[in-house]
Amino acid sequence: MSSSTESSENAGAPEQARKYDKVKPVSEIPGPPKSNILGLIMFALVNNLKKDPPFDRNKMHKLWKNMFGMYGPIVKFENPFNPPTIITSDPKDSEMLTRVTMNNPVRFGLYSLSHIRKEAADNYFDKKAGLLTENHEEWKRVRSKVQTPMMKPKNVVAYLGKMDQVALDFME
Numbered sequence: 001m002s003s004s005t006e007s008s009e010n011a012g013a014p015e016q017a018r019k020y021d022k023v024k025p026v027s028e029i030p031g032p033p034k035s036n037i038l039g040l041i042m043f044a045l046v047n048n049l050k051k052d053p054p055f056d057r058n059k060m061h062k063l064w065k066n067m068f069g070m071y072g073p074i075v076k077f078e079n080p081f082n083p084p085t086i087i088t089s090d091p092k093d094s095e096m097l098t099r100v101t102m103n104n105p106v107r108f109g110l111y112s113l114s115h116i117r118k119e120a121a122d123n124y125f126d127k128k129a130g131l132l133t134e135n136h137e138e139w140k141r142v143r144s145k146v147q148t149p150m151m152k153p154k155n156v157v158a159y160l161g162k163m164d165q166v167a168l169d170f171m172e
Contacts, residue, residue, distance in 0.1 A: 026084055031076035032067075064089070106135045 067075050068089045077085045083106075088094055114133040117125040128134075131142045149155050 026076065026086065029074055029076040029084075029086060030071040031078065032071075034078040103140055104136055105139055 064087065067087070073089045074093060075087045077087070086097075088097070110133040114129040117129045117133070118127050128142075129138075131139065131146060134142055
């Protein structure tokens with residue numbers, strides 16, 4: 001890599017570092033009272049029944065708009081069975097969170113896929129969950145091996161047509 005490319009890529013580094021210095025701990029993020037999931041549902045229903053029309057599960061965007069109006073652009077949900085869930089209304093905050101956690105992501109919600117791959121009776125997946133469901137160091141190890149080959153245009157062209165057809169078939 002040339003020094004001119006390197007310097008242009010890192011030109012915003014001090015600015016980015018300053019932004020990260022302003023990041024507050026999760027404990028300072030506002031949100032509804034800490035409770036179990038039932039308490040959160042009751043909170044959502046009670047606060048939305050005051051609105052016109054009342055809470056509609058098919059219009060979740062109204063719930064989020066209400067939450068962001070009450071607590072600000074970043075909201076924390078806590079329950080005793082899971083780590084806190086942080087929701088943001090600003091894409092720039094999402095970008096910052098992705099950058100801050102880029103080398104150590106934790107993705108919840110795909111436990112069933114991870115479990116199946118790691119516990120398959122025939123050990124077809126060699127007890128590996130794969131890039132989509134791995135977290136922490138294993139994710140970083142897998143990602144570092146696949147990123148370069150997957151992002152080279154000449155490699156992408158080789159499977160682009162097939163992937164496009166799969167997407168089209170799925171849409172039908």
